[in-house]
Amino acid sequence: MFNYWRLQYKAAPYLYIAPFFILFAVFMLYPFVYSIYLSFVEWNGGGEKIFIGLDNYTRLFSDKVFWQSLWNGVIIFFLYVPLMLVMSLFLAILLNKEWMKAKGIFRTAFFTPNIMAVVAISFVFVILLNTQDGFFNAILLNLGLIKEPIGWLDTPFWARVSVALMVLYRWVGYNMILILAGLQNIPKELYDAAKVDGANSFQSLWYITLPLLKKIMAFCTILSTVGTYSLFTEPFILTGGGPLNSTITPVLLIYRESFQNLNFGYASSIAVMFFVLMMIFTLLQLSVFKEKE
């Protein structure tokens, strides 16, 4: 009897963590290791796997589309992240004011797009941004702001703007909530002390609020970087990565090369590079997080 109790006490933690490790091994670790192997072979998904050494990687590094996908990430990032952070900060600061009214309603309204189905939101944007009589062009034309309809999804520049616009729309509220949480952690006494010392509200914003939000802003920036490079659904539905690969992202490229072009070996080398990229971002994120503790 004593032994049974001891045994089940000893065994319990291992049993409790077993589901994770079994699932992790089958659905993550094994495929991950296997994809490193696949990055050294040529394989169309059905036939034989031919070992070709580093050929996939040499091809990858001279592949214009691959570099384009990384470059697109940079452009899209700069098209929306600075604007989004400023907007989120602005909204959060005002929502945090004591005199602000209907805080709950506004918070909900700004945050709702973030949890709405990406596929659904993407399709609405497809309709709104349609060149022929989409809502955006119709309104802009009627107001006389433009003479010719804008090819929102048909020209490289505007396609990137459109993807950036949609990502901004989905994530501004989320970042606002993160910043709001940061604001609420700033002790009120700091502001009271500043007021007593004669600081105006702009000064207390500049010298108290912003410095104390530095970490959280850095954090939001890194999250947005990871998010931008992992984009798939938005460009997939809005533009399919086009026109002229102007909105292709690494994940979209992996999908295209593997499940559409059946270059599974080559696609695996992109996947491995994508992993390396994400790991760098995650390590950055962890270092910011550690400093925060």
Place this chain on the structure above:
Amino acid sequence: MIETKVERKLTEVKSPVNIKMKHSIKVWTTLTLFSLIAIVMMFPLFWMFSSSLKERSQIFLNPPMWIPETLQWANFTELFTNRFFDKVLLNSFFVSGVYTIGGVFFCALAGFAFAKYNFKFKNILFLIVLSSMMIPHEATMIPLFEVYRSLGLIDNLWGVILPGLANAFGIFFMRQYCSSIPQDLLESARIDGCSEFRLFYKVILPNLKPALGTLGIIFFVNQWNNFLWPMIILRSPENQTIAVAVRALQSGVRTPYELIMAGSVISILPLLFIIFFFQKWLIAGLLEGSIKG
């Protein structure tokens, strides 16, 4: 310093009406601005609802049609009678529901084990859990597809559920929460002759309720919006989840945008429900997820 204080006091005394007016102008401009932004944020959702009740020819019009004169409920009946949306909706609820319950349960088990037991290799095992966060799902898709072929998980809803159940963030989250449970509670249950699993089930789980709710809501929303992997593996129309099924409507020569919008509306209704009734949990979870995860 004292002087400025006195000065401030003086101005306040001098013109209380002026200050009050300034204040109310500030409040009302902010409220107006915020209302405008909220309208902009809600507009795509409004347009989705409006377009879902239009005829195909009414979607792209200049000037735009805000609300259709005759409501085309037929768009919805078409989805349910000819496009398997009854089945699709059920699939989505099944996948998200099972994933939520299973995921939360496994995370609670493992989180509890890591928080409240001492066992061999505990630290290294926990490190493995954490480092699993570094493997992005997109980097494992190609070999995972191979694994699925051999396990018969292609075109199978379990194939959507299983990989996500190994969730490092959830375990981390639960571990944090479990460590706040007092040790005395466990010891007294054990002295009463409670077996380890009974202890978890009867003592721990009820104490974890808020954490279970928070994590559960996040899991549900994420799985409901999951798109890329389900799109890859779910092939037949009657086996698809709603995100995949909505996107699958986009085929043929003319895209049936009115049906896509109707499908989109169906896909966001449960999410709107969640926003209205579980928003607090959702936001709590998002904060935990981003800041501590």
